[in-house]
Amino acid sequence: DTGVSQDPRHKITKRGQNVTFRCDPISEHNRLYWYRQTLGQGPEFLTYFQNEAQLEKSRLLSDRFSAERPKGSFSTLEIQRTEQGDSAMYLCASSETGTTTYEQYFGPGTRLTVT
């Protein structure tokens, strides 16, 4: 396995458009996390899945954001009616369950620029 992958790596969109990002976790990992990172800040938790179930969403995740993991493998994060404040790096991470450390493996991120 080559690790967590994300697509696209970069996305430029105009305000008001919808965008969708994809994350492919490490194959044996059943937990998948989405984070958002803005310049000069650490990643902030958005949501996570255990298998196909979305178990928690941050207050940062407004109604314009939706995430899915339909078959418990890859995940998508959609942002509707994008705003300039959505410009950020969107990071995906995956981990195993059944461990005490919850070590997470991160993808390279998708950088979103809203013009």
Next chain:
Amino acid sequence: GDSVTQMEGPVTLSEEAFLTINCTYTATGYPSLFWYVQYPGEGLQLLLKATKADDKGSNKGFEATYRKETTSFHLEKGSVQVSDSAVYFCALSIANTNAGKSTFGDGTTLTVKP
């Protein structure tokens, strides 16, 4: 809630200098502690971890000791190299609550000059 505070950067050092990046935390439970590194244009990579008090995590010459009494997890390296230039993030995660999601500090940018 949970939080992580890192020393502010940027930090600029000469090659072979000693590095310390301070990290302190507050947590609602018993956290595992992590240092991640982010090289330019890349994602976060786990550098080292510690899961209980007095544990020392180490990797690539970096070390950090889990100090419960001072709620700290300072990152150290005895002799930095130019290739260590990156952004370093301290993070915590609490097993059995919060589903293992991580809380990160704001990062410290390290630049090592030859």
